[in-house]
Amino acid sequence: MLDRFLDAVTSGESRALVIRGDAGVGKTALLDYLATRATGCRVLRASGVQAEMELAFAALHQLCLPLLDQLDRLPDNQHTALSVALGVTSGPAPDRFLVGLAVLNLFSLAAEQRPLVCLIDDEHWLDRASAQVLAFVARRLGAESVGLVLAAREPSDAVDGLPVLVVSGLRAVDARALLNAVLSEPLDDRVRDQIVAETGGNPLALLEIPRSLPAGELAGGFGLPAAVGISADMEQRFGHRIEALPAAARRLLLLAAAEPTGDLGLLWRAAELIGLGRDAIAPVVEADLATFATRVRFRHPLVRSATYKSASVADRLEVHRVLAEATDADLDPDRQAWHLANATPGPDEAVAEELVRSADRAQARGGVGAAAAFLERAAGLTPDSAVRADRALTAAVAKIQAGAYDRALDLLAMAESEPLSEVQHARVDSARAQIAFATSHGSDAPPLFLAAAEQLKDHDVQLCRTTFLEAFLASMFAGRLAVNATVGEVAHAAAGAPADSASPPGLLLDWLVTHYTRGYVAAAPALGPVLGAFVDAPAEHLRWALLASTAAHFAWDDNCLEVMTRRHVELARHTGTLSELPIALSSRAYPLLFFGNLAEAAAVVDELQAAQDATGSRLAPYAALGVAALRGDRERTSALIDATVTEVSGRGEGNGLTVAWWAEAVLHNGIGDYHRAFAAASRAAAFPGELTAMHWSLPELVEAAVRVGEDEVAVRAAEELATMAAASGTPWALGVGCRVRALVAEDADDAERLYLEAIEHFERTRIRTELARTHLLYGEWLRRERRRSDARAHLRVAHDMLGSMGMAAFAERARRELKAVGDTAQKIDAATGAEQLTAQEAQVARLARDGLSNPEIGSRLFISARTVQYHLSKVFTKLGISSRAQLERVLPD
Numbered sequence: 001m002l003d004r005f006l007d008a009v010t011s012g013e014s015r016a017l018v019i020r021g022d023a024g025v026g027k028t029a030l031l032d033y034l035a036t037r038a039t040g041c042r043v044l045r046a047s048g049v050q051a052e053m054e055l056a057f058a059a060l061h062q063l064c065l066p067l068l069d070q071l072d073r074l075p076d077n078q079h080t081a082l083s084v085a086l087g088v089t090s091g092p093a094p095d096r097f098l099v100g101l102a103v104l105n106l107f108s109l110a111a112e113q114r115p116l117v118c119l120i121d122d123e124h125w126l127d128r129a130s131a132q133v134l135a136f137v138a139r140r141l142g143a144e145s146v147g148l149v150l151a152a153r154e155p156s157d158a159v160d161g162l163p164v165l166v167v168s169g170l171r172a173v174d175a176r177a178l179l180n181a182v183l184s185e186p187l188d189d190r191v192r193d194q195i196v197a198e199t200g201g202n203p204l205a206l207l208e209i210p211r212s213l214p215a216g217e218l219a220g221g222f223g224l225p226a227a228v229g230i231s232a233d234m235e236q237r238f239g240h241r242i243e244a245l246p247a248a249a250r251r252l253l254l255l256a257a258a259e260p261t262g263d264l265g266l267l268w269r270a271a272e273l274i275g276l277g278r279d280a281i282a283p284v285v286e287a288d289l290a291t292f293a294t295r296v297r298f299r300h301p302l303v304r305s306a307t308y309k310s311a312s313v314a315d316r317l318e319v320h321r322v323l324a325e326a327t328d329a330d331l332d333p334d335r336q337a338w339h340l341a342n343a344t345p346g347p348d349e350a351v352a353e354e355l356v357r358s359a360d361r362a363q364a365r366g367g368v369g370a371a372a373a374f375l376e377r378a379a380g381l382t383p384d385s386a387v388r389a390d391r392a393l394t395a396a397v398a399k400i401q402a403g404a405y406d407r408a409l410d411l412l413a414m415a416e417s418e419p420l421s422e423v424q425h426a427r428v429d430s431a432r433a434q435i436a437f438a439t440s441h442g443s444d445a446p447p448l449f450l451a452a453a454e455q456l457k458d459h460d461v462q463l464c465r466t467t468f469l470e471a472f473l474a475s476m477f478a479g480r481l482a483v484n485a486t487v488g489e490v491a492h493a494a495a496g497a498p499a500d501s502a503s504p505p506g507l508l509l510d511w512l513v514t515h516y517t518r519g520y521v522a523a524a525p526a527l528g529p530v531l532g533a534f535v536d537a538p539a540e541h542l543r544w545a546l547l548a549s550t551a552a553h554f555a556w557d558d559n560c561l562e563v564m565t566r567r568h569v570e571l572a573r574h575t576g577t578l579s580e581l582p583i584a585l586s587s588r589a590y591p592l593l594f595f596g597n598l599a600e601a602a603a604v605v606d607e608l609q610a611a612q613d614a615t616g617s618r619l620a621p622y623a624a625l626g627v628a629a630l631r632g633d634r635e636r637t638s639a640l641i642d643a644t645v646t647e648v649s650g651r652g653e654g655n656g657l658t659v660a661w662w663a664e665a666v667l668h669n670g671i672g673d674y675h676r677a678f679a680a681a682s683r684a685a686a687f688p689g690e691l692t693a694m695h696w697s698l699p700e701l702v703e704a705a706v707r708v709g710e711d712e713v714a715v716r717a718a719e720e721l722a723t724m725a726a727a728s729g730t731p732w733a734l735g736v737g738c739r740v741r742a743l744v745a746e747d748a749d750d751a752e753r754l755y756l757e758a759i760e761h762f763e764r765t766r767i768r769t770e771l772a773r774t775h776l777l778y779g780e781w782l783r784r785e786r787r788r789s790d791a792r793a794h795l796r797v798a799h800d801m802l803g804s805m806g807m808a809a810f811a812e813r814a815r816r817e818l819k820a821v822g823d824t825a826q827k828i829d830a831a832t833g834a835e836q837l838t839a840q841e842a843q844v845a846r847l848a849r850d851g852l853s854n855p856e857i858g859s860r861l862f863i864s865a866r867t868v869q870y871h872l873s874k875v876f877t878k879l880g881i882s883s884r885a886q887l888e889r890v891l892p893d
Contacts, residue, residue, distance in 0.1 A: 010145070046121075239306040336354075505544055562595075625640050
């Protein structure tokens with residue numbers, strides 16, 4: 001398998017592999033094999049070290065240091081992110097996915113000269129930030145000639161889903177051969193068979209057992225050896241060999257075990273402080289426990305852990321104390337602080353403050369996991385209970401940012417064990433709400449946010465209002481499935497929040513309160529200032545971009561919706577907040593759908609899928625639902641609806657139900673199955689307290705209700721829409737209002753006037769889908785009025801528009817109507833694009849057609865620029881072209 005792995009990498013492909021196996025089974029030997037066989041490749045190696053698990057990007061620093069000469073070739077935002085993460089420069093904390101993209105491209109650039117093979121041992125001991133970045137890179141490798149191999153006993157969750165090579169013990173025949181090779185005297189057959197069986201063929205156990213068993217037991221004697229365990233038993237056996245060392249050698253080995261970098265200079269500086277000389281090395285080397293060459297290297301990680309665990313508490317405290325003293329505080333303050341913490345037996349505010357400063361530095365590098373670890377340790381060393389609770393809370397928030405939710409809950413429990421102020425209680429509730437909202441956009445988060453906001457009213461105006469906004473967003477996602485803290489309850493509580501409407505978030509909160517307490521009409525005048533504030537809002541307000549776009553939907557303002565959703569995506573990319581990108585892309589897809597740009601919306605869905613794969617986002621398939629429904633793809637829409645309803649029902653995300661039922665209503669109105677459209681639209685429009693889909697559902701409800709004879713329902717919904725349209729006053733809103741009133745009009749003259757007014761309003765907007773559907777409805781009405789010539793003209797416009805947009809079901813509906821008035825039109829095929837391209841090739845081709853460079857395309861799709869070029873070369877071959885300039889011809893917009 002490893003030979004095939006290398007063959008693929010040296011032939012221009014990329015591969016990732018996890019080698020999994022027990023301690024001592026030979027994982028490191030296999031990495032050594034790869035390093036030896038990778039002739040013609042550049043080989044980089046790094047190892048996870050248990051004591052460095054809390055130092056952000058420690059392993060990544062090992063791996064990337066030899067490649068820093070390529071750093072200047074990265075795109076600016078990737079260069080900055082990686083430089084900050086590695087401590088080369090200072091700056092705002094980078095998004096970990098942007099760091100991952102930078103490392104992917106750094107590896108790709110390094111592989112231009114010769115293939116690159118990266119070997120990482122003890123992945124289970126990598127610091128969390130490095131593990132996440134390397135797992136990201138492993139999943140995004142394509143055609144860079146890069147091989148990435150991670151060895152682990154129990155791989156971390158970060159690498160779940162990667163190809164795995166499980167290494168088990170040797171077969172019995174090979175185990176016997178290895179055992180015989182290290183025996184100095186004959187072995188009783190019964191003893192040999194038991195050792196082979198009980199070690200499971202583990203090579204390290206087979207090598208070590210003959211050294212540690214008494215000769216009588218090896219010969220058979222009066223009984224067989226005690227049962228052999230592999231990891232714990234081997235650690236114990238190494239412990240026995242360590243205990244046999246002279247005292248000076250044991251202390252030197254403990255010093256090396258406590259300092260994971262293997263820095264010989266640091267080791268000898270610390271050794272001198274406790275009076276150890278160079279002569280202490282010899283017994284350690286002779287016992288084959290460690291080597292002291294350019295760096296300290298233990299024979300096996302079990303030797304390090306056995307050394308450390310077998311030492312007394314007093315000895316551990318002493319070695320950490322001297323290591324802290326020997327560490328340069330200017331060059332490596334964080335490692336010094338960590339040693340100081342491990343040298344401190346009880347509460348010590350001075351050391352706790354050093355750890356807090358280390359946390360600040362880690363946070364600045366984007367190492368939120370490391371920052372949380374420093375803060376957690378600082379909390380444990382803090383003597384003052386109030387300060388200890390505060391640090392535990394801050395550590396919990398950092399753990400949430402790092403995605404370590406279980407540990408965050410432990411820290412919150414630690415904070416709650418101390419007497420808390422009302423503000424601290426509010427912070428606990430807010431942190432629990434953030435965990436609930438991050439893990440599922442369901443019904444658990446809103447009451448927690450609401451409780452936190454209520455407690456902050458008399459203490460922190462800005463934090464109180466911000467928390468109410470979080471409560472609004474959470475409750476609007478929960479929607480009809482909210483158990484407590486419905487959007488109405490949040491609105492009434494937020495009405496009593498301290499006033500502060502000067503900032504964009506302040507305006508947004510005031511509008512939401514008015515909207516959900518006094519209704520759409522009363523709140524409509526506030527929409528203009530909100531939209532004006534957010535159109536050019538600074539990047540710091542990115543977290544509220546989804547709510548701001550929701551305001552644009554409620555305003556029926558297509559221009560603001562275009563600007564704000566585009567800006568949401570651009571800000572997420574520009575600031576490197578790639579974790580925000582999935583929801584930004586999902587929000588961006590909907591205006592494109594309403595504008596009739598279904599092909600571009602589909603491209604956004606593809607990019608959204610790449611972003612979700614890369615970031616692990618669990619967002620419901622809102623955008624994909626919209627594309628499938630408007631295309632009239634019955635099979636895909638139905639599958640997405642079923643999956644969405646099951647998924648969001650389980651976590652209490654009512655907004656997902658509304659979007660699914662809206663999509664179902666659109667699908668069946670397009671097909672002409674009005675009874676099913678009516679049932680779906682009725683469910684979708686029944687709950688107004690969600691993000692926006694209820695407003696999209698009302699026009700579907702009116703259209704379906706009229707067709708199935710539910711006139712009262714149609715009239716009520718049309719009146720509701722007309723009232724909103726009058727309050728909004730935008731051409732989009734007025735167009736919708738006129739069209740639904742036309743559908744329910746009893747007088748023919750009124751109906752015709754309203755249809756024509758609707759068309760006139762829509763022609764002043766970007767909303768081409770609604771314009772085309774209005775021509776279709778008007779044409780159908782004209783046919784029923786027996787005005788065949790007039791009907792033919794509008795049906796022809798509808799058919800051509802709907803067909804060109806890819807709305808196949810609605811276009812087919814128009815074709816049937818044209819046939820009824822004696823006209824013919826070509827049947828529209830739902831399939832679009834160059835079918836011979838794979839999904840990723842089509843994505844790359846579309847973005848290249850639109851003028852993006854290879855690095856820009858790579859950033860969009862979370863792949864390297866080199867993989868982009870590989871896909872483009874295949875696109876050119878399949879489409880029979882030779883340059884990017886020809887893509888416009890073969891892939892029209």
